[in-house]
Amino acid sequence: MASQKTIKIRVKRYIPEKAEEPFYSEYDVPYSEDMVVLDALNYIKDNLDGSLSFRWSCRMGVCGSCSANVDGKPKLTCSSFLKESKGDSILVEPLSHFRTIKDLVVEIDVFVKKLKSIKPWIIRNEEKPIADGEYLQTPEQRDLIKQTSMCINCMLCYEACPVFDMDNDFIGPAAAAISYRSVMDSRDDGAKERLDILTSKHGVWDCTYIGECSVVCPKAVDPALAIQKLKAMGGISIIKSLLPKKK
Ligand code: SF4
Ligand code: FES
Known part of the structure; x- marks a missing residue:
């Protein structure tokens, strides 16, 4: 049986109660053409690392709560398809013009x-x-x-x-x-x-x-x-x- 294709998701983390400085975590996530970055984050949260924090609600570009930098560009994670990524990994970071509270969650x-x-x-x-x-x-x-x-x-x-x-x-x-x-x-x-x-x-x-x-x-x-x-x-x-x- 062919092995499941995966993609590496690299997330900028910040957990103030654990470390003063931000750090990066990497996760291998099963890949499919129809997946968006938010799906990958939810996969990580549900299966790999429950401590990862991020905001989302509608999953359809309406609530405006899932914003982050994806490969260095400000985007809605629910509207950014994994297949749009050029490389074999995707970098997800919090909005940098707002104070980070935890991981991808910023002060609004x-x-x-x-x-x-x-x-x-x-x-x-x-x-x-x-x-x-x-x-x-x-x-x-x-x-x-x-x-x-x-x-x-x-x-x-x-x-x-x-x-x-x-x-x-x-x-x-x-x-x-x-x-x-x-x-x-x-x-x-x-x-x-x-x-x-x-x-x-x-x-x-x-x-x-x-x-x-x-x-x-x-x-x-x-x-x-x-x-x-x-x-x-x-x-x-x-x-x-x-x-x-x-x-
Ligand atoms: S990018 Fe700015 S103007 Fe456009 S929907 Fe988001 S908050 Fe509104
Ligand atoms: S989850 Fe609502 S806009 Fe992305």
Whole structure:
């Protein structure tokens, strides 16, 4: 009987209660064409090493929780097929722009804080009575926010962003893209409020338009473009605020 084909999975580990420094563990995992990196990690967890820690939930590119560096590139492990690997081993490492808690699990508070800061909910000047029904949109109004609505908060764009690497206070790609979505939403009245936040210190002006955020985004959100559009909107908003008020 032919022996089962295997692939070596090399994982960067960090177990603070055992060792101060990170180290690497290697595992031989049975290989099949339809396996993704997350399947390999789950195989390791179930069969080889129960101490390996990593996040995941949906296994289908929706929850955004399985992000890691696969062979040095920021990816969703549930969407990275083993067969895409060029060599006979695959390197899996945690996102490096976030503090590692254990193995592939990183601290996400810094990102959640940014999300909260841009108020990612509908802001209304006046709420209409519930009895009046939903706030309806036309297909054209919906199209304006469709692309940025696809964000799954996976943080891969922050891993690809050199500005965020230098300055963790930078608002960053996803928070900006989600802001753009809110600003363009026909049901929302919070544009000025958000633009004030986005054009303040550590806001969109810090983006140097490298564009890697859009390259790595698994949902084609194009946060780099959203940031440039916000810069234009923010500039207009600032100029308007400087003009003399009509009497
Ligand atoms: S913009 Fe793209 S890469 Fe960034 S968090 Fe959203 S889905 Fe992930
Ligand atoms: S497990 Fe949900 S996006 Fe990968």
